[in-house]
Amino acid sequence: MLDIVINTGISGDRMTGLLKDAEWRVYRFQPQVVSLMMGMNDCVAGPDGRALYRTGLESFLQETQKRNSLLLLNSPNPIYSLDATKERRNDLLAYVDILRKFAEEKKLPLVDHYRHWSETRKDTYELLYLLSDGSIHPNQYGHSEMANLLFRKLGIFDPATSRTCRMFVP
Numbered sequence: 001m002l003d004i005v006i007n008t009g010i011s012g013d014r015m016t017g018l019l020k021d022a023e024w025r026v027y028r029f030q031p032q033v034v035s036l037m038m039g040m041n042d043c044v045a046g047p048d049g050r051a052l053y054r055t056g057l058e059s060f061l062q063e064t065q066k067r068n069s070l071l072l073l074n075s076p077n078p079i080y081s082l083d084a085t086k087e088r089r090n091d092l093l094a095y096v097d098i099l100r101k102f103a104e105e106k107k108l109p110l111v112d113h114y115r116h117w118s119e120t121r122k123d124t125y126e127l128l129y130l131l132s133d134g135s136i137h138p139n140q141y142g143h144s145e146m147a148n149l150l151f152r153k154l155g156i157f158d159p160a161t162s163r164t165c166r167m168f169v170p
Contacts, residue, residue, distance in 0.1 A: 006031075014042045015056030022060065027067055034064050035150075037074035037113075039095040040136065046091045053095055057102050073103050075114040077146070079136045080127050089136075111153045113146055129170040141169045 008025035010017065015038050018025065026034055042053045064071045075096045079089060096114045103110035121127040132139035138146060144167040151157035151165060159165040 009037075012041055014038070014045075015053055015060070019056055019059055022063060027063070027069075030067070031069050033070045033072055035072045035074060036060065037076060039099055040076040040079075040089070040092065043090075043092040043095040044088050047094070050091075050094060050098060054098050054102065057099070061106060061108070071108055073099060073108055073110045074146075074150070075099050075110065075112045077113045077130070077138055077142065078117050078121075078127065080124060080131060109153065111146075111150050113149060116149050117145070144169050 006029055010025075018038060038056075039053065042049060042056075045052070061071055076092065079092065093114070096112075100110065100112065102108070117127065117130065121130065130138055130142035130145055132142070144164075147164060147167075148157060148169070151162075157165055
């Protein structure tokens with residue numbers, strides 16, 4: 001009940017932007033845990049940006065550890081689109097795989113939203129129930145689904161006592 005969550009995400013941002021502003025956006029709050037979800041916008045760089053993304057993850061981890069914070073990784077969600085939005089992000093799964101390998105190598109916890117949504121949302125319509133704009137961004141149901149998976153991963157999912165864990169997700 002006394003935990004505080006501060007969201008410093010910026011729409012359209014990439015690892016390079018986060019690293020540049022990390023002192024202001026993250027470390028000034030002296031967090032015990034930093035929950036990171038990056039890659040959705042990084043993947044627009046395609047195969048040429050993969051190494052930079054991986055290097056950015058490494059730099060962020062080093063700085064987070066130096067400040068005695070724990071790093072919790074979150075993969076982005078899958079996307080759906082019939083337009084150029086999806087084409088621009090054709091490399092998303094490769095970036096998710098980079099994040100998965102990074103988590104495994106560094107023995108970091110990973111909440112794999114991409115895998116969970118891919119395994120539980122078997123058709124387009126089921127995926128669209130979770131997206132606000134029909135392509136990338138989670139809506140209220142998508143965010144509830146993400147929260148529930150996070151709570152399960154952390155071992156704190158409890159629909160009997162938590163109203164958050166009882167929120168409807170189609």
